[in-house]
Amino acid sequence: QSLLTQPPSMSAAPGQNITISCSGSRSNIGINHVSWYQQLPKTAPKLLIFDNNKRPSGIPDRFSGSKSGPSATLGITGLQSGDEAAYYCATWDSSLSVGPVFGGGTKLTVL
């Protein structure tokens, strides 16, 4: 059972805008920065967002991140078939785990 809760799956049509939620607590998201990863099938995860809302070089601005209290959100605009992947949130946990923790992942299907 992950300390960070994500919806297991989502689906949307090409061109649509979606948001993926990540719910934590005061001991993790509430006081630490959040990162988001995209994992395409059979590949290593790729960093999409760090420090809540910053994009590494090369990540399109269709991807955005935000945080409010103990929750974070990943936004994707103009969905493309290539966005079909698993998405993970991650942050530092200062209580039980005392280290980086990942969400359970959200499998996004582009219809």
Add this chain to the structure above:
Amino acid sequence: QVTLEESGPVLVKPTETLTLTCTISGFSPNFARMGVTWIRQPPGKALEWLAHIFSNDEKSYNTSLKTRLSISKDTSKRQVVLSLTNVDPVDTATYYCAQTLSLNAAAFDTWGQGTMVTVSA
């Protein structure tokens, strides 16, 4: 451009020690200042952080696996080694090493392709 590549056994027997190597290549003048993390992913499951080694050789471990894990680095070889003792079938997973942008933000910006390890008799 930094690249990371994991290597190690494909199959390990229960109770044995698993040793994995992460070799870092490419343009990285500050290898000695790099932080490197190991993360694993059981088949069909989520990611799990295992261990991190800081540039000053300080180490940090997943508290639930701390007694079984050991991380070290060889700067001259540009390698980071992870050992996991007394393995069990639940340790079957793809193991990744990654360059750490910020450990406190769980931000890992360059990953290896991963190496799949199966624990089975």
